[in-house]
Amino acid sequence: MKKTIQFLLMTVAMLLTTVVIAQSTITGTVIDSELNTPLPGANVVEKGTSNGVSTDFDGNFKLTTQAASGEIVISYVGYGTVTVAFNGSANLGKISVSPDNTLEVVVITGTGIVDLAEDRKTPIAVSTIKSKEIQEKAGNWDLPEVLKSTPSVQNVKGGGFGDGSMYLRGFDQTNTAFLLNGQPINGVEDGKMYWSNWSGVLDIANAVQVQRGLGSSKLAISSVGGTVNIVTKTVDRKEGGFFQTMVGNDDYIKTSAYYSTGLMENGLAFSAMLGHWQGDGYMQGSKGQGQTYFISVGYKPNENHIFNFLVTGAPQWHGAAGGNELQDYLDYGRRYSDWWGYYNGEEYAGGRNYYHKPVINLTWDWTINDRSELSTVAYGSFGRGGFAYPEGSSFYGFRDANGKLDYDAIEANNLADPSADNYVKSSINSHNWFGVLSNFSHELSENLSFNVGVDTRFYKGIHYRTAADLLGATPSVTSNYSGTYTLTEDSGFNPWSNLFKLADRDQRFSYDYEEQINYIGGFGQIEYATDAFSAYFQGAISTQSHLKTDYWNYTEATEADKVNNAGFNLKAGGSYNINEDNRVFVNAGFYSRQPYHDDLFTNVRSSNELNPLAGDNQEITGLEAGYQFKSERVSFNLNAYHTIWDNRILSSADDTDNNGQSDIFYQSSGIKEVHQGLELEVFTRPIDRLNLNGFISVGNWEYNGNVETRSYDENNNLLSSGDIAYIDGVKIGNAAQFTAGANAVFEIVDDLKFDAAFNYYDQLYASVDLGASEFATASNRGSLELPSYQTVDLGMSYRMPVGKQANNLQFRVNVNNVFDELYIEQATSNIHDVDTAGGYTSWNGISSENEVYLGYGITWNVSLRYNF
CATH class of the missing domain: 2.40.170.20 (TonB-dependent receptor, beta-barrel domain)
Structure with a gap:
């Protein structure tokens, strides 16, 4: 009986030791590779599991893994996914993630049609508003209100729901190209844009990119003032x-x-x-x-x-x-x-x-x-x-x-x-x-x-x-x-x-x-x-x-x-x-x-x-x-x-x-x-x-x-x-x-x-x-x-x-x-x-x-x- 008790205690101890050894504590900081600034709210998940955390306001995270070694996957709205290997507890330091066209956990269809500019590569003046900011700022407004804090954008509310309009570098909406998942949506006859027809687009938008001036669009469209790309969930x-x-x-x-x-x-x-x-x-x-x-x-x-x-x-x-x-x-x-x-x-x-x-x-x-x-x-x-x-x-x-x-x-x-x-x-x-x-x-x-x-x-x-x-x-x-x-x-x-x-x-x-x-x-x-x-x-x-x-x-x-x-x-x-x-x-x-x-x-x-x-x-x-x-x-x-x-x-x-x-x-x-x-x-x-x-x-x-x-x-x-x-x-x-x-x-x-x-x-x-x-x-x-x-x-x-x-x-x-x-x-x-x-x-x-x-x-x- 005594030996049996000793055997059971040893077994429990070994199991506990295995569990402790199997776990690791991983820390690090997720940063934007373009701006070199922390990314709050990024998802950090142990690969193959549902075990994960989010980064704090300073981009920091602390994750206790279920295995002693493996990989963690980092994702963020509008950025490419990054996978990092770990072996035991470690501080991974700064982990850079770069903007790309994946835009959250969404497969963008029509990737050759959706003309999104990469901030540090495409030679244009560009501002990108991601889904998190859109969700917070949109409220009961049209898109022009969300864009008013970007350079050379003027928002006019217009008086009624959906009557808002925007001006880009002094050009009105008839001379700014608007695209929804690569599809032109300006009026064919006069180039006008009516936001009342698109009142729900911000609810499903993953990002909105404002390309001022000539832009990167390949289409022969009216982008005199610029091009606004709206990318929605697919x-x-x-x-x-x-x-x-x-x-x-x-x-x-x-x-x-x-x-x-x-x-x-x-x-x-x-x-x-x-x-x-x-x-x-x-x-x-x-x-x-x-x-x-x-x-x-x-x-x-x-x-x-x-x-x-x-x-x-x-x-x-x-x-x-x-x-x-x-x-x-x-x-x-x-x-x-x-x-x-x-x-x-x-x-x-x-x-x-x-x-x-x-x-x-x-x-x-x-x-x-x-x-x-x-x-x-x-x-x-x-x-x-x-x-x-x-x-x-x-x-x-x-x-x-x-x-x-x-x-x-x-x-x-x-x-x-x-x-x-x-x-x-x-x-x-x-x-x-x-x-x-x-x-x-x-x-x-x-x-x-x-x-x-x-x-x-x-x-x-x-x-x-x-x-x-x-x-x-x-x-x-x-x-x-x-x-x-x-x-x-x-x-x-x-x-x-x-x-x-x-x-x-x-x-x-x-x-x-x-x-x-x-x-x-x-x-x-x-x-x-x-x-x-x-x-x-x-x-x-x-x-x-x-x-x-x-x-x-x-x-x-x-x-x-x-x-x-x-x-x-x-x-x-x-x-x-x-x-x-x-x-x-x-x-x-x-x-x-x-x-x-x-x-x-x-x-x-x-x-x-x-x-x-x-x-x-x-x-x-x-x-x-x-x-x-x-x-x-x-x-x-x-x-x-x-x-x-x-x-x-x-x-x-x-x-x-x-x-x-x-x-x-x-x-x-x-x-x-x-x-x-x-x-x-x-x-x-x-x-x-x-x-x-x-x-x-x-x-x-x-x-x-x-x-x-x-x-x-x-x-x-x-x-x-x-x-x-x-x-x-x-x-x-x-x-x-x-x-x-x-x-x-x-x-x-x-x-x-x-x-x-x-x-x-x-x-x-x-x-x-x-x-x-x-x-x-x-x-x-x-x-x-x-x-x-x-x-x-x-x-x-x-x-x-x-x-x-x-x-x-x-x-x-x-x-x-x-x-x-x-x-x-x-x-x-x-x-x-x-x-x-x-x-x-x-x-x-x-x-x-x-x-x-x-x-x-x-x-x-x-x-x-x-x-x-």
């Missing part, structure tokens, strides 16, 4: 997901859920996200709601092939607000909306955007061999919806003492008077869009590679006006095509039901036309790269055709003359690493860009007559240079740019009798813009647990030379033609030419951090409408300079582990414009003189007759997110 490597709920100011609430099976043993991966949001909006009459859906099915049959099928959409409707005369805001408050009122006892937005744009794409990545790859994506989108706003000769006469529209009184008047014509009309802008992108890349040697590809797009636009809400009216309209008839049906504002219907031709009015735009392009690039030096040459050529068919102004369906035009671009650049910490680059390019479809006609809505001013391509020349420095505590990027945009075309309209209807149309050509400036980004870590970053952008953006302008009446009759001699040297408006900002992140204790951001805007000018009557007045020539302003935003984040190691709760609070700064973020008129006789005053030196957009006051949101 094939997750790991199973997991999240559930998030958010509340915010003005009764905002949003709920979303995401789940992915991860890449399973059979090579399949399924992921899906659903979301719903609603809120009253900051501005009066900007109430809205919408949904987001995302479904992805991936298949990886072997190491050489990856397929992915994706469907996403964001059906929504929201009230439009903003853009009123400054005097209206002074009289009724900064939240005032001209179209706001009540109907049947409920808030009613007479100005309203509603849209549903499902996007479908199928991607195939083929690794042909160790040197060659082929990436292809076929995509389609089916946009349905429009913009609704008041129609009628006396609509705006039905107001109460607070300036609100009385829609009940409008309806009562319509029912009592059959000749009354006050109702809500809708400008329908629907489309069917299909395209294929394909890129073949090949490594000729260790240092030399090339790629070639094709870009094809087939687009049909459908445009007309119809009644959104008749409010009891029965208006009569006359078309040359359909004769005289009465509007008896209204389409409503539901984005789901409008997806499956188009109004009959006898329920359309004002204009009714379709357009077919076909585009075929080819591109190629050759690149030479070593550890110290890289250089590339890139080119693209394209041809596009335009065919417009009018169903309103002619007795039968009439086609305009078909237009075919070609364009091309050439880009070249190089970078040189002086040493480990210093790098310089230079970049140059030339674009010959075709006019947009809408520029080809004297008035695309009312005529098939081609615009004689739109015969030549626009020409863009860009020069850029940059210097980058990095050290353990301080890193910075300094960029200089000079961009010339020649032979630009602008169209505008003027409501001369102030009845809400445009009756004079202007077209200007030969416009030359010169944009030049300096950008400085600084990243510092003065003490542990504190990151302090900042930027300064100094620009000088002006019109150069004179401009030819023609004016037409509403019947397309030429009223005037000639040069405008007073445009030379005028400042380009809408975006501040001097911006600066600073932001700080301080971790109080592990997983609890506070952040603050300060943004300053100066040398902001009103937009210049070359045909508008107020700009033609001698005393109003030259851009109106708006008051400078600054905003301060605060945030707090807390992460708490729950259950398994990978599961956690994230709590986030954002408060924007905490000091309630009152400021003008954009002016769409250019009135210098104060018309005191008309009852207008001056506010901070600005005539209150100007139409402006005010920035929001204090706003906030609070979110709780469970990651599993």
Whole structure:
């Protein structure tokens, strides 16, 4: 018995010893190889197990392994995975991880299509916002708000949900290329970008990269100001997901859920996200709601092939607000909306955007061999919806003492008077869009590679006006095509039901036309790269055709003359690493860009007559240079740019009798813009647990030379033609030419951090409408300079582990414009003189007759997110 007890004790001791010996304690610090700064929140996992930890704010970790020797795997959002071997307890010191295109634990499909720049290799000015920061800062905002702390970016909120816009180096969104997983998403007809169509994209974004200037995109696209690449989830490597709920100011609430099976043993991966949001909006009459859906099915049959099928959409409707005369805001408050009122006892937005744009794409990545790859994506989108706003000769006469529209009184008047014509009309802008992108890349040697590809797009636009809400009216309209008839049906504002219907031709009015735009392009690039030096040459050529068919102004369906035009671009650049910490680059390019479809006609809505001013391509020349420095505590990027945009075309309209209807149309050509400036980004870590970053952008953006302008009446009759001699040297408006900002992140204790951001805007000018009557007045020539302003935003984040190691709760609070700064973020008129006789005053030196957009006051949101 004694021996048995001794044997058992010895066995237990040996087992305990084995367990102790088998374990090791591994420590180290994970750092960013580019910035040489710690990476908090990186995942450190013992390979082959679920045993893991996350790095703290200083990038440090301590992991007790289950085996005496083996490997640990380190991963982080937007960085390549690093595997490090260990044998016994050890301090592994600093472990560098480098940014790459894996972007979290996601297999990026279409790798040859998604043009993401590597910060230290590609010779361009670039800023990358990763998923963690997007999750924290996005809140209930559009993407431009998230990007406002990057150099040369100006964000304009616009008044309603999804109405935000951004300016990059002084260029608006029509001249900044936006890509979603490599797919162009700017409007084909006019290059515009509507964020309300992409309200859920930030929920599934792994990263957003802003390439300022020429960028690295191989496509022949409109990247005059720059290129914004949005990369979303496709094939997750790991199973997991999240559930998030958010509340915010003005009764905002949003709920979303995401789940992915991860890449399973059979090579399949399924992921899906659903979301719903609603809120009253900051501005009066900007109430809205919408949904987001995302479904992805991936298949990886072997190491050489990856397929992915994706469907996403964001059906929504929201009230439009903003853009009123400054005097209206002074009289009724900064939240005032001209179209706001009540109907049947409920808030009613007479100005309203509603849209549903499902996007479908199928991607195939083929690794042909160790040197060659082929990436292809076929995509389609089916946009349905429009913009609704008041129609009628006396609509705006039905107001109460607070300036609100009385829609009940409008309806009562319509029912009592059959000749009354006050109702809500809708400008329908629907489309069917299909395209294929394909890129073949090949490594000729260790240092030399090339790629070639094709870009094809087939687009049909459908445009007309119809009644959104008749409010009891029965208006009569006359078309040359359909004769005289009465509007008896209204389409409503539901984005789901409008997806499956188009109004009959006898329920359309004002204009009714379709357009077919076909585009075929080819591109190629050759690149030479070593550890110290890289250089590339890139080119693209394209041809596009335009065919417009009018169903309103002619007795039968009439086609305009078909237009075919070609364009091309050439880009070249190089970078040189002086040493480990210093790098310089230079970049140059030339674009010959075709006019947009809408520029080809004297008035695309009312005529098939081609615009004689739109015969030549626009020409863009860009020069850029940059210097980058990095050290353990301080890193910075300094960029200089000079961009010339020649032979630009602008169209505008003027409501001369102030009845809400445009009756004079202007077209200007030969416009030359010169944009030049300096950008400085600084990243510092003065003490542990504190990151302090900042930027300064100094620009000088002006019109150069004179401009030819023609004016037409509403019947397309030429009223005037000639040069405008007073445009030379005028400042380009809408975006501040001097911006600066600073932001700080301080971790109080592990997983609890506070952040603050300060943004300053100066040398902001009103937009210049070359045909508008107020700009033609001698005393109003030259851009109106708006008051400078600054905003301060605060945030707090807390992460708490729950259950398994990978599961956690994230709590986030954002408060924007905490000091309630009152400021003008954009002016769409250019009135210098104060018309005191008309009852207008001056506010901070600005005539209150100007139409402006005010920035929001204090706003906030609070979110709780469970990651599993």
